[in-house]
Amino acid sequence: EVQLQESGPGLVKPSQSLSLTCSVTGYSITSNYWGWIRKFPGNKMEWMGYISYSGSTSYNPSLKSRISITRDTSKNQFFLQLNSVTTEDTATYYCARCRSGSYYFDYWGQGVMVTVSS
Amino acid sequence: DVVMTQTPVSLPVSLGGQASISCRSSQSLVHSNGNTYLHWYLQKPGQSPQLLIYRVSNRFSGVPDRFSGSGSGTDFTLKISRVEPEDLGDYYCLQSTHFPWTFGGGTKLELK
Numbered sequence: 001e002v003q004l005q006e007s008g009p010g011l012v013k014p015s016q017s018l019s020l021t022c023s024v025t026g027y028s029i030t031s032n033y034w035g036w037i038r039k040f041p042g043n044k045m046e047w048m049g050y051i052s053y054s055g056s057t058s059y060n061p062s063l064k065s066r067i068s069i070t071r072d073t074s075k076n077q078f079f080l081q082l083n084s085v086t087t088e089d090t091a092t093y094y095c096a097r098c099r100s101g102s103y104y105f106d107y108w109g110q111g112v113m114v115t116v117s118s
Numbered sequence: 119d120v121v122m123t124q125t126p127v128s129l130p131v132s133l134g135g136q137a138s139i140s141c142r143s144s145q146s147l148v149h150s151n152g153n154t155y156l157h158w159y160l161q162k163p164g165q166s167p168q169l170l171i172y173r174v175s176n177r178f179s180g181v182p183d184r185f186s187g188s189g190s191g192t193d194f195t196l197k198i199s200r201v202e203p204e205d206l207g208d209y210y211c212l213q214s215t216h217f218p219w220t221f222g223g224g225t226k227l228e229l230k
Contacts (some may be wrong), residue, residue, distance in 0.1 A: 043208060062119075102155070105169065
């Protein structure tokens, strides 16, 4: 069974970087796509980006140059880094698997709530 | 960006009744390859989103046939028949035809 688990700090200071890890079991990240999605207070959801089976990436332009998604295939993990965070980055962050060819997220992690505050 | 407009925002229903949620896109979701990448999710309280319907009308594995999706172009609908308690929560549509991928604003299905 495919399982994803996010981990990382729940509190980040403004202007610092947010770093999260998604650990995947039951499936290799060298297949399909692997994405990050966040849900803001008030329930708006935003696709942040993904890393593909080959290591190529695609990002939401709204995040401009602040976002980076990388991976470690030896550990079957992928990572989110979001730089220069503000209070508007306070959200619950989810990692999820995205099926090649149909581009839907079928398996999700449980989510990690990140608060940006001094 | 493609704007996904979901209505209604809140939908009171009776158990055993029917619910219908609309998702309209600001431009056609038909990809150049002919496919339409419109999907539906349910997020129950305290849980992560779960996939219900992919590519407009395909039920994901394990999803009851009470859930059905339809539509084309810019206008899509999720219907739930014989609503059960476990169906309550927040419903979202997602388009992955155009970058950036975008979600609808959500519909809260709650008891009348």
